[in-house]
Amino acid sequence: MIKKEIAEMLIKQINLELHSGYIYMEFANYYEEKNLPGFAHWYMVQAKEELGHAMRIRTFLIDAGVKVTYSPIADTEKDFKDVKAPLISGLKHEQHITASINKIYEKALELKDHLSANFLQWFIEEQGEEETNAQNNIDKIELVGSSGSALYLLDKEMGRRED
Ligand code: FEO
Numbered sequence: 001m002i003k004k005e006i007a008e009m010l011i012k013q014i015n016l017e018l019h020s021g022y023i024y025m026e027f028a029n030y031y032e033e034k035n036l037p038g039f040a041h042w043y044m045v046q047a048k049e050e051l052g053h054a055m056r057i058r059t060f061l062i063d064a065g066v067k068v069t070y071s072p073i074a075d076t077e078k079d080f081k082d083v084k085a086p087l088i089s090g091l092k093h094e095q096h097i098t099a100s101i102n103k104i105y106e107k108a109l110e111l112k113d114h115l116s117a118n119f120l121q122w123f124i125e126e127q128g129e130e131e132t133n134a135q136n137n138i139d140k141i142e143l144v145g146s147s148g149s150a151l152y153l154l155d156k157e158m159g160r161r162e163d
Contacts, residue, residue, distance in 0.1 A: 003113040007066045009104045010116070014054045016100055019073050021050035023093060026076040027086040034083060036151075038159030042137075043086075045161050053126070060119050083151070084141050091134035098127040 002010075024047040031039035061068050080086050101123045108117040144150035 002061070002064045002066060002116050003108070003111045006104065006108050006111065006113045006116045007061060007064075009107065010057050010061055011066075011068060013100060013104060014057050014068070015071050015073065016097060017050050017054035017057065018070075019076075020093065020097060021047040021054070022073050023076045024050060024090070026078060027090065030078075030080055030086055031083070036083065036155045036158075038155035038157065039083070042158040042161045045163055048163065053123070056122075064115070083146050084138065087134070087137045087141060091131065091138060094127065094130045094134045098131060101127055 024043040028040040028043040028047065031037070031043065058068055077086075077089060080089075101120060105117060105120040105124060108114075108120060140154055141151075144154045
């Protein structure tokens with residue numbers, strides 16, 4: 001069964017995933033203000049994905065008979081100096097999440113909690129994608145610049161992200 005220490009770490013990870021969603025919903029608010037509905041949409045989809053991550057951990061724990069409770073979600077950054085700033089924060093945040101997942105994975109291996117280690121492999125792969133997406137968004141905005149018709153077109157592209 002799941003080791004107690006790992007269960008506690010995973011419950012904290014649920015909070016971090018929900019916090020990620022909170023951060024991205026705040027990005028969406030910012031982009032709405034900036035009349036970039038495509039970016040706002042992209043981050044609302046991302047926020048839903050984060051809820052999915054949280055619920056994936058919740059299900060894993062509950063299926064293993066672990067009692068799950070939630071704790072308060074931390075506040076988020078709200079003032080950004082330009083349209084690129086949230087994207088940079090997003091990448092830093094995903095790197096932080098990757099480090100957290102890796103820490104749980106390494107502890108699971110150390111404690112020979114193979115069930116949890118196996119479960120976490122999906123997240124390790126997912127974090128690779130999350131960091132790539134975050135970096136891609138930065139690359140795109142660096143390519144088109146922070147205003148003008150190219151940004152308008154990029155916003156349209158961001159708006160096509162599927163749920
Ligand atoms: Fe759930 Fe974006 O990591």
